[in-house]
Structure formats: C-alpha cells, structure tokens
Amino acid sequence: MSAIPIVAPSSDGAPSPLTKSPPPKPISKSNSVNAKRLCRNVIIHGFCKFEDKGCEFNHDVSNKLSSQTSPDRKTSARLSLPTRANTLPNSMVSSVSADSVNAPVFVPKSISDNSVQAQSGPSTLTSPVHPTSPIESSDTGIQLQTTNPMPALTNSFSHFDIMDNSSPVPPNFQSPMPEDMMNMMTPNGVDPYFYMNSGYPRQPLQYHLYTSPLPHVANVHPNQRPIQSFFLQDQLREQLTRRNEATLAVPSGLESTTIPQEVYVYHSLCPLEDKPGQILGHPSWIYKATCSVDGRTYALVRIEGFRLVNELAMSVVESWRHIRHCNIISIREAFTTRAFGDSSLIFTYDYHPCSMTLFNAHFTSHAQLALQIQLQAMGNNTMLIPESTLWSYITQISSALKAIHGSGLASRNIEVNKILVTGKNRLRISCAGIMDVLQYDDGPNVAHFQQEDLLSFGKLVVALACNSLQSLHDLPQSFEFIAHHYSPDLKDLVLYLLGKPQPTKSIDEVITSIGPRILHEINCSQFYTDALESELGKELENGRLVRLLSKLGFINERPEFDMDPRWSETGDRYIIKLFRDYVYHQVDENGVPVVDMAHVLTCLNKLDAGVDEKIMLMSRDEQSCLVVSYKEIKNCISAAFNDISSGRK
Numbered sequence: 001m002s003a004i005p006i007v008a009p010s011s012d013g014a015p016s017p018l019t020k021s022p023p024p025k026p027i028s029k030s031n032s033v034n035a036k037r038l039c040r041n042v043i044i045h046g047f048c049k050f051e052d053k054g055c056e057f058n059h060d061v062s063n064k065l066s067s068q069t070s071p072d073r074k075t076s077a078r079l080s081l082p083t084r085a086n087t088l089p090n091s092m093v094s095s096v097s098a099d100s101v102n103a104p105v106f107v108p109k110s111i112s113d114n115s116v117q118a119q120s121g122p123s124t125l126t127s128p129v130h131p132t133s134p135i136e137s138s139d140t141g142i143q144l145q146t147t148n149p150m151p152a153l154t155n156s157f158s159h160f161d162i163m164d165n166s167s168p169v170p171p172n173f174q175s176p177m178p179e180d181m182m183n184m185m186t187p188n189g190v191d192p193y194f195y196m197n198s199g200y201p202r203q204p205l206q207y208h209l210y211t212s213p214l215p216h217v218a219n220v221h222p223n224q225r226p227i228q229s230f231f232l233q234d235q236l237r238e239q240l241t242r243r244n245e246a247t248l249a250v251p252s253g254l255e256s257t258t259i260p261q262e263v264y265v266y267h268s269l270c271p272l273e274d275k276p277g278q279i280l281g282h283p284s285w286i287y288k289a290t291c292s293v294d295g296r297t298y299a300l301v302r303i304e305g306f307r308l309v310n311e312l313a314m315s316v317v318e319s320w321r322h323i324r325h326c327n328i329i330s331i332r333e334a335f336t337t338r339a340f341g342d343s344s345l346i347f348t349y350d351y352h353p354c355s356m357t358l359f360n361a362h363f364t365s366h367a368q369l370a371l372q373i374q375l376q377a378m379g380n381n382t383m384l385i386p387e388s389t390l391w392s393y394i395t396q397i398s399s400a401l402k403a404i405h406g407s408g409l410a411s412r413n414i415e416v417n418k419i420l421v422t423g424k425n426r427l428r429i430s431c432a433g434i435m436d437v438l439q440y441d442d443g444p445n446v447a448h449f450q451q452e453d454l455l456s457f458g459k460l461v462v463a464l465a466c467n468s469l470q471s472l473h474d475l476p477q478s479f480e481f482i483a484h485h486y487s488p489d490l491k492d493l494v495l496y497l498l499g500k501p502q503p504t505k506s507i508d509e510v511i512t513s514i515g516p517r518i519l520h521e522i523n524c525s526q527f528y529t530d531a532l533e534s535e536l537g538k539e540l541e542n543g544r545l546v547r548l549l550s551k552l553g554f555i556n557e558r559p560e561f562d563m564d565p566r567w568s569e570t571g572d573r574y575i576i577k578l579f580r581d582y583v584y585h586q587v588d589e590n591g592v593p594v595v596d597m598a599h600v601l602t603c604l605n606k607l608d609a610g611v612d613e614k615i616m617l618m619s620r621d622e623q624s625c626l627v628v629s630y631k632e633i634k635n636c637i638s639a640a641f642n643d644i645s646s647g648r649k
C-alpha cells in the first residue's frame with residue numbers, strides 16, 4: 001500500500017491536511033474532561049463492559065442522560081464529507097436519543113390490559129407474551145433484548161412478515177390484539193404457541209414486487225443486464241414465497257376455537273379444507289400442524305369417529321414408512337386420539353404447501369378455464385391436456401406404483417382426489433396406507449389390490465386424456481376419442497391397463513412398454529434441474545455479497561472507533577473507510593451521486609476474491625490519495641472484522 005499526499009499548489013505553502021491533523025491528545029490531559037462525559041457504550045448499548053476495567057468515561061446514567069447531547073449528533077456534525085446525512089436535521093441523523101435509554105419497557109396495550117393483569121409484578125409484564133424476544137417500542141425505537149437468541153430471531157423475522165412497504169404507516173406494535181388472538185390465552189398465562197398460532201396480523205404477500213421487468217427495461221442491449229438478472233426468477237421466487245406463506249398460515253378466528261391446541265406432539269393445527277372429505281364412509285379432515293419434537297410442519301389426516309378394533313392394523317403403517325419415493329407422500333406415523341372430543345385416527349404425512357388434488361388441477365371449471373387460456377396462448381383450440389403432460393403423469397404414477405408393488409403393498413387410492421399436484425406437473429400419491437389400516441384383515445389380498453391399482457390407473461388416464469370424469473361411463477367412445485387425438489402408444493397403454501389380465505397385468509410390463517417416454521421424462525427433469533441450479537447459482541452469489549456487506553456494516557461507522565488511532569487518517573484501517581466511499585459515495589463532476597450497481601457488484605466481487613488489482617482511494621477532503629490493491633483491503637477488512645467478532649477493539 002502506498003500513500004501519495006496531493007499537495008494543493010498554494011503560495012503560503014500550507015501543509016496537506018494529513019500533516020495538519022492535530023496530534024492525539026495525551027490521555028492524562030483529557031482524563032478530567034472524560035470523567036464528566038457519559039460513556040458512549042452506555043449511550044449505545046446501555047452498559048459498558050469496561051466500566052470496572054479502566055474506562056475513564058462517566059457511567060452514571062441516572063442523572064446525566066437527559067442533559068447529554070447525543071454523541072452521534074456530534075459525530076455526524078464533525079464529518080467533513082458533504083454526504084446527505086450531514087445535510088439532514090440532527091434528529092434524523094441519530095434516531096436513538098440518549099433519553100431513550102431510560103424509556104420504560106414496552107408492553108403491548110391490549111396485553112397489559114387483558115392478559116397480564118393476573119401477573120404479580122412489573123417484571124412479569126412482558127414475559128408471558130414475549131418470553132425471550134426483543135420488544136420494539138414504537139415510541140423509542142429501541143430494541144430491548146432479552147437472553148434467549150432463538151425466539152428473538154423468530155420474532156425479528158415475524159416483524160419482517162408484517163411489514164407492508166406499500167403502506168406509509170409503519171406497523172404499529174401497540175395495535176390492539178385481535179380477539180381471536182386473545183382467545184388463544186389460557187387462564188393461567190398465554191398460549192405456549194403464541195408465535196406459531198398468531199403472532200401479529202399477517203399482511204398479504206406483496207405480489208406487486210413479483211412482476212417481471214417491463215419491456216423497456218427488459219429489452220436491453222446484449223452487453224447490458226437488467227438488475228433482475230442478478231436475482232432469482234420472479235416466478236420461481238413467487239412460488240417459493242407462496243409456499244413459505246402457506247407453511248406459516250394460521251387458522252382463522254372461528255377455526256382456532258374449534259380445533260384443539262395440541263394433538264399428541266402436534267400443535268398449531270390449521271385445517272387445509274373447509275369441509276370434511278370421505279374415506280370409506282368416514283368423515284376425514286386434513287390439517288397442517290407443527291411437530292413439537294422436530295419443529296417441522298406435517299399434514300395430519302384425521303379419520304373422524306373411527307374406533308380402531310384391531311391394533312395390529314397399525315403395523316401396516318410400518319411397512320409404508322419404509323417407502324421413500326419422490327412421487328409418494330411419505331407417511332411418518334399413525335395414532336389414535338381423543339383430542340377432538342371423539343375417537344379419531346390420525347395419519348401424519350409430509351406437508352407439501354400449495355398442493356392441490358388432480359381433480360382440482362384439471363376437472364374444476366376454474367381449471368378448465370386456465371387450460372383453455374394456456375392452450376389458446378399456444379395457438380391450440382382443443383381443450384385437451386397436452387400429450388407430453390399426460391406422459392409425464394403416466395411416468396410418475398408408474399414409478400410410484402413400481403415402488404409400492406415392489407414393497408409387497410398396493411396403493412388402493414389411484415384416484416383424482418388422492419393424487420396431489422405439488423409443483424408444475426409434479427405428482428405425488430397421498431394418503432398412503434390409510435386404506436390398509438381402515439380395511440385391515442389378517443390376510444390381505446395384495447395381488448388383487450395391485451391389479452385394482454392398474455385398473456384405476458387406466459381409468460385415470462382415460463379421464464385425463466378425455467379431460468372429463470364422465471368419459472368413464474362410455475369407455476368405447478372414450479377409446480375412439482383417445483385414438484383420434486393422441487398417439488397409438490397412449491391408446492395401447494390404456495387398452496393394456498383396462499384390459500383383462502392374462503393371467504395378470506404388472507407394473508413392470510407397463511414400465512417396459514413406456515421406456516422411451518421415461519427417457520424423455522428423465523431428459524426434461526434434468527433440464528429442469530439445470531435451470532434450477534443456475535437460479536441457485538445467482539442466489540449463491542447474492543448470499544456471498546450479503547455476507548460481505550454485513551461484514552462492512554459491522555465495521556463501518558462505529559462511533560467507538562473515532563478515538564482509535566488505527567482508524568485515524570494515518571491508521572491502517574483508514575482505507576476501509578475510503579473504500580466504502582469509493583464503492584458507494586462517488587459523485588460525478590456536478591456533484592450528483594453516481595448510483596451504479598455494476599460498479600458496486602464489481603468492487604465487492606473483486607474484494608471478495610482479493611485480487612491484486614490496485615485502485616486509488618481518495619481522502620474525503622480530496623487532499624491525498626492511497627493506492628491499494630483489493631487484496632490489501634480484504635486483509636484489512638478481515639483483520640477489523642476478526643477484532644470485532646473476537647470482542648477486541
């Protein structure tokens with residue numbers, strides 16, 4: 001690293017500001033002054049860990065705070081660079097006033113009014129509702145952090161959840177708690193799953209953030225890249241965000257009063273359908289629930305009012321538990337419970353957010369309309385599911401059946417409302433094992449049920465190919481329709497599946513006959529994997545840059561460094577400050593800020609790689625410059641960050 005002072009040609013030969021800087025004051029002289037000044041650590045952090053270890057500043061908060069001027073204000077006033085911050089009123093430069101330190105603990109109004117009255121002293125006020133989390137006061141803007149970091153983290157994320165940037169009014173933490181949340185309170189405290197169940201009123205996703213770039217921005221020259229190209233594709237991002245939102249969904253007010261708080265080890269139950277289904281004549285419900293053992297979300301299928309006569313029936317679940325297949329929703333366990341006020345049988349499955357049944361995906365009027373729009377956009381006026389989609393479905397169901405039959409089991413639920421679409425053209429067989437438990441007998445005729453599976457499979461293909469469930473009532477006409485609109489391969493497959501077994505049909509024969517289609521499916525699937533990997537690659541870069549930015553955020557503008565000689569204009573860390581100016585604070589010849597994302601990303605990437613390329617950093621008074629390599633800056637940042645993270649200054 002080499003420093004080159006730029007000396008302005010002046011007649012009186014004034015030295016450069018580098019040499020003009022006053023020498024640091026001897027500590028002994030400043031002692032008496034410092035003893036009266038309130039320690040900056042107390043102002044910023046509320047305490048000073050060096051109070052008893054020789055820190056010479058004043059730590060008596062009680063009488064001094066109100067009369068102290070915020071040190072941040074002083075700091076910002078001292079800065080010589082004409083940044084925007086310097087032109088702002090002082091109150092905007094520092095949002096944390098010294099008075100804030102003495103601000104009372106924030107208690108949401110409704111909670112202090114309602115639920116906490118029973119609590120004994122003021123110290124218990126916050127604990128039932130926010131046991132271990134930071135509480136943000138809308139009055140003071142200060143975060144009061146308590147000990148356990150994990151719920152604190154959860155809470156800080158839930159804070160982000162409720163942020164609605166489109167609203168000019170920031171989320172108000174003192175808004176009265178909705179009645180349904182108050183219902184979650186138990187007489188002797190609060191709902192232990194308060195955060196899971198309700199937290200704060202959720203805002204709808206901001207879908208306006210997920211529009212694709214407009215043509216005038218998207219159609220750029222080959223050498224230009226729109227900013228969106230650095231990030232995950234909007235569609236994929238929206239899909240993932242929707243799934244996250246579905247996973248975090250909570251029951252509505254009425255539902256939360258009728259559903260038990262806990263069922264065995266599951267809590268935060270949220271029904272996935274508003275009316276019960278039917279399985280073998282028994283009403284059935286599906287809930288999303290969180291497991292308190294591993295914290296994961298599962299789908300609970302409840303068979304209402306079912307009395308388990310033969311306990312051996314549950315042993316079938318064990319055989320199903322061993323099946324792990326990408327086209328079968330895995331079963332985790334089954335148990336009986338009286339938590340719903342009746343005798344219910346519960347099956348626990350992996351949860352696949354935003355999934356829908358094949359029936360909902362293809363046979364509702366809404367689905368038909370969506371298909372029509374999609375086909376018209378492709379210049380196709382028929383109302384038929386494309387053959388490639390059908391073969392993809394056939395391949396996936398065949399693969400699932402192969403795994404099931406290969407394990408000596410039968411699916412018994414190849415139906416439009418028991419196969420879920422969990423992603424684009426992605427199928428998974430649900431409710432695995434339920435029929436075996438509900439219709440348990442000592443000698444199950446698995447071979448017979450396997451033949452039934454193939455027959456059901458054939459009927460499903462006919463219904464999908466004719467795009468109508470009515471097609472099953474007139475099979476000869478449906479064959480004709482399929483022969484007319486689809487390839488002979490598809491017709492042959494349907495004939496095989498619906499035909500009389502000679503002596504029996506098998507899924508292996510199905511797989512052999514559709515071999516070329518399976519290869520095509522593998523091909524498509526690998527293309528899709530490539531596309532997803534490339535999307536992941538973009539986020540990988542962004543993740544790396546965020547880490548780097550966070551490091552810089554930890555290092556830059558720490559008021560406690562102001563007195564540190566290493567950070568002064570002659571110190572080795574001065575270049576970090578100047579590098580930040582170089583990356584973000586450049587102005588053009590008219591003094592207009594240069595906002596160039598490409599410059600920022602290039603600099604940060606080179607910094608992260610620690611390349612040998614040298615850049616020239618200019619002091620803020622433009623009187624001197626430093627020529628340093630990215631490698632040197634990187635070392636400097638690493639050293640500064642290590643010092644901070646190891647607790648040294």
Ligand SMILES: Nc1ncnc2c1ncn2[C@@H]1O[C@H](COP(=O)(O)OP(=O)(O)OP(=O)(O)O)[C@@H](O)[C@H]1O
Pocket residue numbers: 272273276277278279284286299329349350351352353354355356357359360417418420430431
């Ligand atoms: N494992 C799961 N993960 C996520 N969601 C699921 C899961 N299983 C089912 N669902 C959701 O529950 C909804 C209802 O499923 P269900 O199997 O009860 O279908 P249904 O159409 O109601 O059939 P039925 O009338 O026979 O009950 C599905 O549309 C799906 O959104």
